[in-house]
Amino acid sequence: MELDGWRFVGPAAGLALICLGLGWRSGSKLLISGGVVLALLALFCAYFFRDPERTVPEGKGWVVSPADGKILSVANDPDGRIRIAIFLSVFDVHINRAPISGTVKSVEYRPGKFFKAFDPRASKENEQAVIVIDSEYGPVEFSLIAGILARRVICRVHSGEELIIGQRVGLIRFGSRAEVVLPAGTSILVKSGDKVKGAATALARFTSGM
Numbered sequence: 001m002e003l004d005g006w007r008f009v010g011p012a013a014g015l016a017l018i019c020l021g022l023g024w025r026s027g028s029k030l031l032i033s034g035g036v037v038l039a040l041l042a043l044f045c046a047y048f049f050r051d052p053e054r055t056v057p058e059g060k061g062w063v064v065s066p067a068d069g070k071i072l073s074v075a076n077d078p079d080g081r082i083r084i085a086i087f088l089s090v091f092d093v094h095i096n097r098a099p100i101s102g103t104v105k106s107v108e109y110r111p112g113k114f115f116k117a118f119d120p121r122a123s124k125e126n127e128q129a130v131i132v133i134d135s136e137y138g139p140v141e142f143s144l145i146a147g148i149l150a151r152r153v154i155c156r157v158h159s160g161e162e163l164i165i166g167q168r169v170g171l172i173r174f175g176s177r178a179e180v181v182l183p184a185g186t187s188i189l190v191k192s193g194d195k196v197k198g199a200a201t202a203l204a205r206f207t208s209g210m
Helices: 003-026 029-048
Strands: 062-064 069-076 082-088 095-097 100-112 128-135 138-145 154-157 168-172 176-182 203-204
Touching: 003 176, 029 168, 082 100, 082 203, 128 154, 138 154, 154 176
Parallel strands: none
Antiparallel strands: 062 203, 069 082, 082 176, 095 168, 100 128, 128 138, 138 176, 154 168
């Protein structure tokens, strides 16, 4: 489980044990019911913050998904770059990963609104962390974007840091959105509606000539 998850699992589990213990001793149905609810909440939080191991595709040039979820769109930005948007529901793994190896050129936190993560306005207007990686194929930008339930983006990388494809970089709490922006001409391997897994699913591949 991701370390940040203990902030939620620990208190909920502790209160659940207290309520169940007191309820059992006193015969209070209210305390027992409260303990059951808290125990279920602790289990959900443990499930939400799960952190499975992943295997990245073999070979060079891959751009992997930074998150688990569903592809919302694959579209061209006004400058010709290709933007891939991914929606993460509360049931998806929320650990975010580096889509490609390289050096972190910049990390920018942008405060903003909290539109629903599948709302197109969330891409530009929601709170987010925008990370740019200098890869051997050129700059790759990806964003961790908060949603209506996700009120905090946790980014654990810094400018100048070396990242390896699939490396954990942070998380977004409770439903969110992630985006990857790639240079024009990149070979895209996914389409709207596809399900993807962080680090394991290839979104695109650079050709050797790029």
